[in-house]
Amino acid sequence: MPSFDVIVIGGGTNGLAAAHRLQSSGRKVLVLESAAAAGGAALGHEFAPGFRSPGLAHVANQIDNRVMSGMDLARHGLGFVTSSVSSTALSATGDHLVLEGAAGASIKGNLSDADRKNWLALRKQLLSFAEVLAPFKQITAPRIAKGAGNEFGKLAKFGLNLRMLGKADFREFLRMILINVYDVVNDELTDKRLKGLLTFDATLGSWLGPRSPNSLILLLNRLSGEVAGQRATLALPKGGMAAVAEAMVKSAAASGVVVRTGAAVDSLLIEDDKAVGVTLANGEEVRAKLVVSAMNPKTTFLKLIGPRHLDAGFVKCIGDQKSRGAAAKLHLALKAAPDFRGADLKSRLVIAPSDDQVELAYNAVKYGEVPKRPVMEIVIPSAHETGFAPTGQHVLSAVVQFAPHKPKAGPDAARAEMLENTLAMLEEHAPGIRSLITHAELLMPYDIEARYGMVGGNWHHGELSVEQMLFLRPIAGIAQYATPIEGLWLAGAGCHPGGGISGAAGWNAAERILREVRA
């Protein structure tokens, strides 16, 4: 066994990004992945014979540009079927609204002139705010503490950009930054479909409803994402999100990173209060100078390390970190193309009939219940390229909200009810779709937790909400990737700036390690 400088636990996008960055700077890196293949939530799987899901995530909206170019993912096989997927706000009467271009630069469909005008103004404003916030994702979160090693140069630039908005927009920024998305869309717009789509996008992957405090910032976070050099766009990688994982694995390997799959880490090896390696589930010890955990923070501290090596207050805080997931993932095998009343199947199809419907769907999960009328975004990868389903047949991939992470009715009953309610919504918008289904798979938040290790089924490995952002992510005191245990670093989505198929958290962590730890 060759010796390594760094062990990265978890071969998801963040783990691979961190590993590559560290290896490229001259350290020998070993990635330990418990699954049969690295890639984490980007990996697809065959959910029915001949039918492949595009991954837990199914649209790319924020692949970090440093990861994209630093890992040279294009050279390692990552291409895009399209980098400007439109979004269709589906109507049950066929009166769809289609948003095209980045963040809906133009809208096709019946929309009043006033809404059209107001949307363009609102869009411009939201994008300008997102532009200001975007650089924050690529730095270590600043801390309000002496000697925190804040990146003051970058922070000063952020402050300058904020002032460059001008007096009126700066005031608007301060007014809106912590507001809820429901109020914003109702201040500016009247069209239910458009308001439904925007409030759906803002709350996607969160445990917030449109009217929950601070929900707008999640929409800004989404809009500040970038793929293939384009801000606020949606892209489909060739071969699904799995292609992102595959390209990252290839790139990491090419740089010299060793990726061991099927290597589940049981615990962290701690000697003299320092992390010196890991013990695998099979009892094997692997040692290195540094250990970087790209796993969930709760899992890292409470399972791999355990309370006995940690302070009591810290254990309480990490246990209390909120990590509720409310997104379910639906995969349908269809024997023919569905008809969403004429909607373009290459578009991202969103069933969110109104802002109130999104809020009502959220209400249920607050009480551990399944919503009667869930809302969802649908991607049909087989409409774009072959390889997902047998010829002439299709795969429908949908993120369905909101699904309870701890249902009162119990996991199996809740899953069955969620599937039924979801299929009823689909049938309403695509009459006859139920008769096309040959296989259905619904992953509830607890199924996602079991399969991907996301505590509570939360995509971000800890809710992304204002009180868990920046210097409070994952919890106060460990927001800069370093941990209380010398030699152990965090690099997962539980850290700033959160999850999504991005790699930003992993890259940031590697940059921080390179700055703080001598090779």
Next chain:
Amino acid sequence: MNVMKTTDPRLHYLTPLKQTPFHPRTAAENRLNDWGPWAGYTTALSFGDTAMEHSAIRNTASVYDLCPMVKYRVTGPDAAAYLDRLTVRNASKLSVGGVHYTIWCDDAGKVIDDGTLFRLGPTDYRICCQERHLPWLLDSAIGYEVAIVEETEDVAALSLQGPCTYSVLKAAGFDVADLKPFRMRTFPFDGGEVMISRTGFTGDLGYELWTTPAHAIALWDHLFAAGAPWGIRPIGTHALDIARIEAGFIITNLDFIPVDQAVREDRARSPFELGLEWMVDFDKGHFTGRRALLKEKVNKSSKWALVGLDIDGNVSVEGSIIYQNGKTEVGTVTAACWSPSAKRNIALAQVRRPYHESGNLFVEVYALRELQYAKLMLPARVCERPFFAPPRRRTTPPAPF
């Protein structure tokens, strides 16, 4: 005292202070009706003559009602490991039947409270302390197989202190001749049990007696009957306070502010800042606050020192400000008295480092003399604690005074 007898919990406000199981006896003895609140109980501050009560601690036998002291029971297979992680000392090494003085800190290594830890069995401990900590104790239990129960109301305890206490116990039928300091033993009593530990808060020969409330009055009466030939007498908190200052012992919320209660950020104190670093066991494995304390030790970043002071004259200096060279403010006296035992004017004080080693300290006192204050700047010297430490406190078997 008019006590409302009611079972309606809504009427709790009618009796804001509880009475201890010994109240029928302490109330009868309290000639000046001198009471004060302690942890939700009404307790005697003196029984009429503090000087005589202190004299009983140092010359005969004294009895102090300990019931209000907060008590937690920690049981379960992980009890020792849990206490090793909670406190700064090695609780695993404490043998069954043993007691040790200990403290526990928060993550930042600031002291939450001090107390005594009794090992009643291999997986059974009792913590006795000044303040209430159930939330912290429960938070600390995450990941440990332990049960933590507050048992303050389930235990009735008396502190029997003074050179004649061994003789009193012998006369009472409790043979503690070979009981060493910080050890305990259980005896049958009154159809129940009494546990006797050789512990106390006076720095003198003494014992603490632990039973259940049902046997409290019988225990009191038994002790006073047996101790009459030695002049046994009940004492209040004032007398005990003089004795504990002589012994150099600190009290939470008097000599330091517990970090979980401190409103001002700079009031929190580490073990190094309270003269308690001797008990911090860095080699036993991880405990809460260890990393912060190790950093403080390595960086020598402690800001305060808790010291004993010997002051000129005989004017007691409680609450005074301490100056260096008579002009630079460097600290505060937290407890002080004229010591009848040491015949010295003594104090405990928090002094900002490095002034605890600088010398040339003065204590500013405003002495009230017939309605007029005399401002005094009394020279003070940092000195060793305890101020009074008679060898009899450790002699085993104790001498039969």
